[in-house]
Amino acid sequence: MKHGAAGMARVLTLAVSLVMSFLLAPAQAADLAITGATLIDGTGSAPVRDAVVVIDDGRISAAGPRTDVRIPQNAEVIDATGRYLIPGLMDANLHLYLNRDLETLIKYEGRYHEIIIEAAQIALKTGLTTVFDTWGPRAPLVRARDAINAGEVPGARIYLAGNIIGYGGIFSTDFNAPAAQFVSRAFARRLDEMWEQGTGQDLLWAEPEKVRAAVREYTSLDVDFLKYGASGHALHEMRFISFSPRVQRIIIEEGHRAGLIVQAHTSTTESLDLAIEAGVDILTHCDVSGADTVLSDETIAKIAERGIPCSVIPVTQRRLEAMNAVDSDHWLPRYTANMKENQRRMIAAGVTLLVSTDAGITHPVLASEATGIGAVRVDPRTTLGEGHFNALVGLEELGMDPMAVLQAATRNIAVAYHKEQELGTIEPGKRADLVILDHDPLEDARHYRSIATVIKDGEVVAIEGLPVAPLISSQEVE
């Protein structure tokens, strides 16, 4: 009976998908033109008032002042007069599946890809046309990514790393070890394996060539880029340094051999320095230096000189104050204030910062039950659909130039991930990922929230209907 029902559910899912893919089907050969908006193309060029952008078969064919651009006769025209046109936003570091609570893990086992799609739709709805998922269950992420890319379901474009090399699974000490005793070992093992994929904590014991073999095996799976843990991610019981320099170099080598960008998670000053020296392409959390210290000028200067882009999580001053109001003795406000100070100094030193959030779908019921620091809901950073808006405000607060703020969430992320040929700016030949805003984002970063229209791959997204079939975000709080 169960199997029968499950079978029917699959049939039904397929049917829904077919209907959706019909509804979402491309408007065929019809061109699209957006007219009248102020164009901020993400290249750093000055905004162009009364601009026209023409889209042909999902890509931008022309962009410029109305006087310079011809609107094709058959083009559908979107009049955006008085509005602002920017490249589709990006998040350099989020986690579409972030739901480590047992209720979600157990209830939706086998359906994590649906939650990932839900997350990708929340992202898309809030202007994120492309997201870089830097930790999550690889197979469900691939399934969701492919469904979106195939046009079966709407959603932000996903690039994924899968597991963080050197981290254990959900029930390991890296994440939720205490919960392990409340599930069967079979379940814990099944899930741990889904996350680890051969790149778990065992590698931390291994000599270099064993690590090389494991990473090579992992690169043969379907992943879009690599991420390794230069440090652990807990603040207490920290693995200050996870991999030796020679092992870090091997991981990077293997990533590059497979044509992949390699990024490192760092959360201590020395793991940061080692990752820099090992030659990573992107530093994630380079702004983290613990609760009691900030980075030295030397370290910041080194990042700037080598031009390594950094994923940072710029929290708003308002949030920082809210945390202090709740518990100023807690280490987290100090830790966060140090991050903000590091960011400020990196901006001054010319480091390329990328907007990052660590966001996933915040479970409404669990959020309602949070206490202490965890209950601070002012300008949340890890809440999908909120985090990136707050991060943009956070950067503005630090004195970053408004145009640079925009680039931190668009062009610079594309460049960092080697996607600048396709994404990140509004230029002919690029994928037509665009956001139309009601208000000028260069005037006030809060205006990024004023989304009128999202266009992805040249098509207008029906954002009001997203997410289509929410499992998590729609749960009601009693």
Add this chain to the structure above:
Amino acid sequence: MKHGAAGMARVLTLAVSLVMSFLLAPAQAADLAITGATLIDGTGSAPVRDAVVVIDDGRISAAGPRTDVRIPQNAEVIDATGRYLIPGLMDANLHLYLNRDLETLIKYEGRYHEIIIEAAQIALKTGLTTVFDTWGPRAPLVRARDAINAGEVPGARIYLAGNIIGYGGIFSTDFNAPAAQFVSRAFARRLDEMWEQGTGQDLLWAEPEKVRAAVREYTSLDVDFLKYGASGHALHEMRFISFSPRVQRIIIEEGHRAGLIVQAHTSTTESLDLAIEAGVDILTHCDVSGADTVLSDETIAKIAERGIPCSVIPVTQRRLEAMNAVDSDHWLPRYTANMKENQRRMIAAGVTLLVSTDAGITHPVLASEATGIGAVRVDPRTTLGEGHFNALVGLEELGMDPMAVLQAATRNIAVAYHKEQELGTIEPGKRADLVILDHDPLEDARHYRSIATVIKDGEVVAIEGLPVAPLISSQEVE
């Protein structure tokens, strides 16, 4: 989509039910006759060789030696020559839903009735035509009971108590409090309420009339009998006595007012005495007196004199030895040996013992992962489908008369629960619940396992197909 799938699942369930109800449909007016078996009718009369039992419309119309009983012409005849015919077995105390692990609780929320049906089918398959469920989620139990009674699904006949008055829900200290921190409070509250139904630990703080009001409210719900905790059920951090004498009398009064049998859980000598004095109808676990003492002769004599039937769990000697082999320092072997000694002395004193198991579906994966004393799988007692067979052997080991052993699992349970007009013996007018055994159970209690045929309400049960749609018992161990 989810709701769509669930809807389809319901449709499918309905379809399966319809097909089943067709397959299981009564053979209409056709009578059934079982011939040639040795009849052990449960009344205590001597076995009758070459007997005939005639069933008409679900009830026994005649039973006796072949020479005395006329077989109706149109009757379908089951030739049971060389076999043994006994009343359908009963379990005075089990828990069809016993799956307190988070994986089952979360994964199957909303489907607990299916697990209960699965359990009732395992029971029926192993000869239990009637079971008394003395603790579980009331609403799903009612749903399962009604589906079975309506002939929608096969299963043992269920009588249910729902919650044990005075016990908290699944996530209370009575059951699995440590797990509460790993689920949302909303989930914990939802489940606790499903179990408690207004009769939780709060009553332990209340003065008499508040308890009366809560119990009266509870009796207005659909339950078949009442059970209250005269003591708590943990061995450590024991509530030695839960309710005062005056409160116990009120609970019993309210049960009787509503026409319900009232039983008490007791696990200490003094809670046992208080329950006796309060006037309960059935004592559950009267054989439990802790790890370090046995009951006094006075207490046993008092139970015998007042004729109060006792649900006991007779474990086999083999199991006791297996437990000692694993960890003879553990309190459990001593505790169990004391139970066995108490049972032995109660038999000698003429106390009416009822076969009881505390059984539910043992999860195969969790069972495979058990360690220590918990890993002892020799003659398990709380495993549905095993426990009652072992209990019958356990009673035999204690020197109980073989006929009395049979009655402990049939007639005496019916009498204790005031169902003797309908159930418990093979006599004209009773419901036709019968089991045909290959071997003589009076010769060796292990022969109760030699089930050839189970008949419930006059119909042959297709036991080889049970359970029909297992959710739990079929899970595979890696």
Add this chain to the structure above:
Amino acid sequence: MKHGAAGMARVLTLAVSLVMSFLLAPAQAADLAITGATLIDGTGSAPVRDAVVVIDDGRISAAGPRTDVRIPQNAEVIDATGRYLIPGLMDANLHLYLNRDLETLIKYEGRYHEIIIEAAQIALKTGLTTVFDTWGPRAPLVRARDAINAGEVPGARIYLAGNIIGYGGIFSTDFNAPAAQFVSRAFARRLDEMWEQGTGQDLLWAEPEKVRAAVREYTSLDVDFLKYGASGHALHEMRFISFSPRVQRIIIEEGHRAGLIVQAHTSTTESLDLAIEAGVDILTHCDVSGADTVLSDETIAKIAERGIPCSVIPVTQRRLEAMNAVDSDHWLPRYTANMKENQRRMIAAGVTLLVSTDAGITHPVLASEATGIGAVRVDPRTTLGEGHFNALVGLEELGMDPMAVLQAATRNIAVAYHKEQELGTIEPGKRADLVILDHDPLEDARHYRSIATVIKDGEVVAIEGLPVAPLISSQEVE
């Protein structure tokens, strides 16, 4: 070397004791007269202005208006003109050794009697000439009591119960079970035995006659009265009722057989009712009914009718408000407010309340490290030297007559413990335990703090030097 040092320490202790006993030695035959004070003799009679109290050989020989009392010629005279003379205060329920923390338990093993003496000196210094220690390590309590009674050291007069019958030792679930894993089992066993003395949790499993034997054995030890737990004392994982009615009657019987007053700890409505019905002499915590309910009028009326004195802990309104300010969601403020409400209604119903505190020496370092509700230091109740002053104010707040407030801490306690021939009032023949106050306690209960002089057994106590050799109370907070 160690043994040598310890030996020297013993010699030194002896020497100090000798010196002290000299300093404290009775002024032989010299009488003492206190003149000029307003005498509030504790009998309930109206205050007598300009009174004279004469003391002869440790007892009161005369008391009355100056006009009626002759001052012996050789008498030493204390001029207390303008002051107030009251009977020595009493605490019906405290714990001179309350230091369950591992540092004290380990560091001072073998020296607990010194801590008890320290506590008795803090008590004496704050006007408590007699205290009833209702739970503690029996042998060290006896040693301290005897040293005080022998005049070797100053201190409040101690009457002691030792263990609460039915409670486990320090490392049992009744007290500090989690700490057990951090000490050797030998140490835990040694301490548990020191507290339990054969009357631990094992008795909760036993049938009546076994309890009788254990209690009889316990009464053969040196204790001054008996206390048993009618309920457990934790709020969570409560033993709502510890002993059945018949067992409670046996405990009381055995106490009375040995000539001892028997009191019961109760903390639930039904355990309270059972203790009343069983015939206890004193009810301890009869004001406790949990966080969610108050006592019924019937229960309060029953206590009043039977005239059973009740030890209660009257907290001040100020403390209650301070608790609410810290954490109004916590159960403790509600629990405490219910106690206060129960006390108010008992006063109105004419129940005899006895001032009680549960006090012991609060460790200065641990107190400084407390958090949450535990950090509330406003009007502490369990702090020795503070608790009784606050309790007296608490009673006044509830509208108790000022004379009755005084009697709740003097005469009524003496009567409850059957010591009224010796203690509790200022009447000829009684022991000369007196306190001289600067301000009128009947005007304002806060005036009990205005202690000018404490006289015990007819001798003026050198209160400014107390405690003489503090181990705990003098520890410095960094």
Add this chain to the structure above:
Amino acid sequence: MKHGAAGMARVLTLAVSLVMSFLLAPAQAADLAITGATLIDGTGSAPVRDAVVVIDDGRISAAGPRTDVRIPQNAEVIDATGRYLIPGLMDANLHLYLNRDLETLIKYEGRYHEIIIEAAQIALKTGLTTVFDTWGPRAPLVRARDAINAGEVPGARIYLAGNIIGYGGIFSTDFNAPAAQFVSRAFARRLDEMWEQGTGQDLLWAEPEKVRAAVREYTSLDVDFLKYGASGHALHEMRFISFSPRVQRIIIEEGHRAGLIVQAHTSTTESLDLAIEAGVDILTHCDVSGADTVLSDETIAKIAERGIPCSVIPVTQRRLEAMNAVDSDHWLPRYTANMKENQRRMIAAGVTLLVSTDAGITHPVLASEATGIGAVRVDPRTTLGEGHFNALVGLEELGMDPMAVLQAATRNIAVAYHKEQELGTIEPGKRADLVILDHDPLEDARHYRSIATVIKDGEVVAIEGLPVAPLISSQEVE
């Protein structure tokens, strides 16, 4: 009173010390000659039968065949005919204060130096004339060392490192964090500071120059050598690498600047490699590579080539088998077997191994209460007085040459710690630390236990009276 007793104790301690120093006072100018023994001088030279060793003023003045050595006329002669004369044994890595249990920590606060002296006496009694204490409370260690060096008390010569740089104190996650909640924060802080001395876990967050400052400060304290943690020391929640290469180099630099030998604790393959590359003088636990892997040949070859001596803990085969018998599923037997295999291969590769034990005084009561793997008492390795004997047997089992086995516990340790001018062999000019054995240690390593006489600094030690005033080792098991 208390202070008085403590004062007396101090006086008494002084007195005892004076008496002892008299008893232990050097035999002035009297020479000592040991005659007739087979001399195994530790240089690697062949044993000399019927040898004579002459000692003058605490140093060896001559050693060789009887025919070559003149015995001074006034010399006291020890006839050791038929016995074996070896250099005093050494332990390259032990912990004289290893008692992390709360009972010892609390009870003996302020007296840890006495425990250290007790330990040094157990060491001396079992032939260890010199020990290198590589982790412990610095100040008490200094006090004990100085008392021994001043001849106030007997004991093994101590060289000490104090804290392991980068490790937290007793109540940190490196040692006994769960116990912290059972003591006052003041106590925990006091003890943590005693151990950390400014070199705790904070350094793991710091950039290089901050570490340099802290280490420089630490070298200004009284320590004999430095030790830092290249990895953490827990197996689970491991800090695989604690310090980056550049920080490790700084620590070593600062040690060398202060004229100190620097050793590193390593317990993972990569931390080992980093410590080698950083240039440490001694590797501690170079044989540890986790439960699931052994070291590569490359790593072992690197250690051999660079000639870095390694402290290893060679457990006996018998112990390994005992552990497997208790719990072969536990990680510890596998971990230990890997250590043994690494040792075997290092011997083959020519690595200089130093006998090491991690030993301290095993508390008799706690040892008696151990369970599981912890209860294995066969050939214990961390038990002071046992560990080194077992280690010597362990090396022999691995096929090490008997002469090399001796040197692993004598000369090689002296060389590794740069004490070879003073210690390690029986050669003229060296300190006269000698052990006389009844049986030939080169024939069977078990013969190291056959100690007849221990001579330290030229004086015969009264070993039968050691330890003089035991606090820990004498505690009786019930």
